[in-house]
Amino acid sequence: MPALGEIRHALWFKLTAAFLLVAAAGVIIVAILANRATTVGFRHYLNQNVSNQWADLQLQLALYYDRQGNWEGVESLLVAAGPGRGQGGGSLVLLASDGQVVALAGGRRNYPTSAAEADVNLPILVDGQQAGTLLVKQPGGGGGGGGAGEQFLVQVNNAIWWGGLAAVLLALFLGVFLARRLTQPLRQLTEATRKMARGELGQQVSTIERGEIGELSTSFNQMSVALAASEQQRQQMLADVAHELRTPLSITQGHIEAMLDGVFEMTPENLALVHEETLLLGRLVDDLRTLSLAEAGQLSLDRVTVNLSDLMVQSVSAFEPLAEAEGVELTAEVPAEAVMITADPSRIRQVLGNLLSNALRHVSAGENGPPQVTLSLFNRGDVAQLRVSDNGPGLSPEAQQHIFDRFWRADRARSRDQGGSGLGLAICRAIVDAHDGRIWVKSTAGQGATFIVELPAVKENETRAKGAKAPRGN
Structure with missing residues (x-):
């Protein structure tokens, strides 16, 4: 089994890590954007819903100011409207145009004193002029939906994060599968090259893949066949050279030994035979040298x-x-x-x-x-x-x-x-x-x-x- 260090440097592991990193980054970005968009959109929906709930009171306050010309006695209107809306622990605060509190209704704690502290703030307009501002504090400070709205947001966000985690795990599984499948031809090529390095020439790998890997496999098979043919030719050439050299050398050696032993006389005719064999050897060596220089592209030409x-x-x-x-x-x-x-x-x-x-x-x-x-x-x-x-x-x-x-x-x-x-x-x-x-x-x-x-x-x-x-x- 491969060691952890070898796996860490394997191509399939790097591809899997790359797939996982891209998938995780995409899921996290999508989750964050979805979370933010959901939260903002849902809160806007709740606020818009609350604004619609208090629109009647907003209109009544505008008519009251238009009729009275001031806010004296308006608190009774707020108190009457609050319980009728079923707000329970909620509170209402009416601010004059100068920001002073002129009326309170509802809960006795956590009255909003400014628009920043209120869940909803509604301007009271009379003849195009802002005569005051109605501040609404929802029960529990929940921005219109109370605890139920917040709970709904938490559930939605949890679903987004769990979906993102499932997507990352799926990406991990698919990354491992695809990386192993994509690198399988490369592993075959690696094993084939190792065998060739051990002298087992003529190795062939599968070429069912298309594209760059298929072209690489085809080129490897062609190279393997060429190397095997070249090695066979080299061995055959060595055998042929040995055979061609052995014949004149044997003749030369036999004649010289015969003349040394007195079997043949050292006459010009016998020496001529030996000389002829040495000339044949010289021509063979010259031919081999010419051929090797030409095939190496080093043959000198006087053009x-x-x-x-x-x-x-x-x-x-x-x-x-x-x-x-x-x-x-x-x-x-x-x-x-x-x-x-x-x-x-x-x-x-x-x-x-x-x-x-x-x-x-x-x-x-x-x-x-x-x-x-x-x-x-x-x-x-x-x-x-x-x-x-x-x-x-x-x-x-x-x-x-x-x-x-x-x-x-x-x-x-x-x-x-x-x-x-x-x-x-x-x-x-x-x-x-x-x-x-x-x-x-x-x-x-x-x-x-x-x-x-x-x-x-x-x-x-x-x-x-x-x-x-x-x-x-x-």
Whole structure:
């Protein structure tokens, strides 16, 4: 069970406290306003009722003064009116216009001597002039309703406060319920993140909630899947690197031990085999370094404006001897106009070399007539598009999804010498991405494959502007 300190810092507890505080503040304010409004309104009602009760006496006093011209003998009128009204312990006081007491009636104690001490004060008007003031003191000083009126006010106020307390308790219950319900997805996320911190990747949480919490759960699930895939890829990469390094190292170690034991003679031919394996190791390490730098965004690029057509011709010329030896027809389709790009020429040649090497390696297994590899270039306006096509066995849809993954080979049965290290196409994608381009493959199983590369092209006016700024020779 969570400790009190942990509960105090829990989000559901804070939400509940916030709900309760808002509800309590609202209930208290409403109760105070309702209490005040009820008290003032009820007292006004009572006073108005009392005023109506003594309105006849007020009129009689006004007629008396108008007829007499003074207040002499008016006390008999007050005494006659008091018992008739059934006021019991109440009292009546008549004040002259100068504030002097001119007549008393009713109870013998607690006579009001001023308007402040009276429950009701009624002005006596004669011809628009105030001739006096009638002060009324209700029995028990209760402002018209006596003890019954005060008791009624107490009951109403008690009902308001009890209703407010019930509202606060209801708010507490609803606050706990809603807070626990609202924070349940967050608790699931917390538990899932703790499991991921312990190495249990691939955790998933419920996404039935909508709104911000639902979006957070969906993003967490996507992140979890991505992390699990990345970890699996990392482990697979480590296994592949170990496998790729073990083969040349084992060959090198075996040859050296054989020469040391006298099994093999230390001839130039045997040393050449060892040297070739060290070169393979060096290329593998260079490929891994290039790939890691590119994926980390730290691959250095010496960007210049270059004609992509020239790079194509150079690459095709470099691979023509290998294609001829393999019996592959290697052709290049270059447009008449220059296709200018801003790129690192050596890196683009590396992309072309990897694509051509991959095509020549697989096209020989094709059954679609004489093996052919075609390198094409198209100017698409804003982009320059390269296509490397072959009529080999093609790729299955599953193979197309993984063709650019590290250490992936379409045919796992092929040896490293036959199938390459599995890094060439991954390096192509990394270099193309570094040049703000994109690369993909189109293929149908049994009908060859076409690798397509698009790179941002330099517009003709930009090329002319750069040419105009270039210094001229003498």
